[in-house]
Amino acid sequence: MVETRTEEKPYPYYCLEPDMNKNMKQFLNFEKIKEELGKPSIYNNAIVKIKNEDEQEVKNFLVNHNYYSFSIYKKQLPIRENSIFDFKDCLEIYEFDSILRNNLQKFTGDIENLVKASLINSLCSHYEGELQVGECYLDFSIYSNSENAQEMIKTFGKRTYSSAQSLPIKHHIKNKEGYLPLWVIVPELTFGETTHFISLLHEEYRKKWIHDLFLTKEYYAKEVALYPHIISSATSWIRAGWFIRNRSAHYGRIYGLPFQIVPPTFYAPTIRKLKALKLKKKDDNKDLFAFMLSIKQVLLCHDSIVQHEWDIFIDEIHSKLEGSEILSPDKMGFPDNYCRFLLINEKPINEKQSIKLQACFTWKND
Structure with a gap:
């Protein structure tokens, strides 16, 4: 017959608490995201622009995809002389991934x-x-x-x-x-x-x-x-x-x-x-x-x-x-x-x- 047993064992975990020094990065709304994408990356100097006609499409994308996870793809853009990229270039890497x-x-x-x-x-x-x-x-x-x-x-x-x-x-x-x-x-x-x-x-x-x-x-x-x-x-x-x-x-x-x-x-x-x-x-x-x-x-x-x-x-x-x-x-x-x-x-x-x-x-x- 099957028998059930339990064991008391310490379970390690991180003790999470508020940052009293207020050093956490701010949440980014769409305008802040545009601003952040427009800054040169320290990894590849990439600057990502969002065309006016693409704004609604990008907004819809970011509703369904966490920007903080997506932002890593900017760092994966190629190093080249013309360091200005379109948002769709990041999207191409994301979709290939x-x-x-x-x-x-x-x-x-x-x-x-x-x-x-x-x-x-x-x-x-x-x-x-x-x-x-x-x-x-x-x-x-x-x-x-x-x-x-x-x-x-x-x-x-x-x-x-x-x-x-x-x-x-x-x-x-x-x-x-x-x-x-x-x-x-x-x-x-x-x-x-x-x-x-x-x-x-x-x-x-x-x-x-x-x-x-x-x-x-x-x-x-x-x-x-x-x-x-x-x-x-x-x-x-x-x-x-x-x-x-x-x-x-x-x-x-x-x-x-x-x-x-x-x-x-x-x-x-x-x-x-x-x-x-x-x-x-x-x-x-x-x-x-x-x-x-x-x-x-x-x-x-x-x-x-x-x-x-x-x-x-x-x-x-x-x-x-x-x-x-x-x-x-x-x-x-x-x-x-x-x-x-x-x-x-x-x-x-x-x-x-x-x-x-x-x-x-x-x-x-x-």
Whole structure:
């Protein structure tokens, strides 16, 4: 029978109070926003003007979009001799950032589902302990140590409690006496909780899972000499997907973002080509390009439809960048011929799409 327990634990928080020195910035109305946009930026000297005929459209935009979040896009405008820009130039960056965020949220969601499904299949296929297969997550032997086992089992319990209204959980609480199989409980975890679960597993189970997810796929299976590299790098690729997923889900900026987390590992054949072309070094892995390469490495394990959708997304990025004087590949760490490295298939499924991607897939002579 399911049992509920509570723990008294200190919960850290900031003690917020009024600023008695009155140093907080003032709220800006529309006229003040116009004035602020018209001042040269200390980052790129950009001055942003709003045309009289565009004022109502801009006002409508700012009703639905927080200016304090939007103002960062002024700093992302290119440095150029003519430093006066139109408000629509900022809007172009904002809209491109939305394209990046929405698509990356979709693809990292695909990765989240892939990771969870593969983890369930791998653990249940390889578990030979004393418990029922569906209860393997309760067996301390699958974890690297007992402390990690206790920590993760508590996490499972907390997540189950917070998901009590989820139909599968509700069904098992009501009709199965609260005994939850792995395939019911893992889908309720966040992506972060799932990656943490993986990190706490005994090395034997973690390596078997990576083998099942990556090394059984055609793209990786033939690279026998790279198996140790793939096994050691795979979790960094998935962690990169988790970071992008989390940032996208909270509407965080992607374009021009400096990535301040542990960076992913380049896939060895890819970094060799990048270095040979003098496009990247091994430690140039703290930008969007490196994180998107990691997402691609995981999507190579997904089905052909998702891979095709990814290639269409890369083509859309290429089209936007090629047709713009405002957007810059450098802001994302994109090198020359970035399509060569980000695309999965040179020949897409759709013939019309193939014609579009032919221009994108420009190969530089080695």
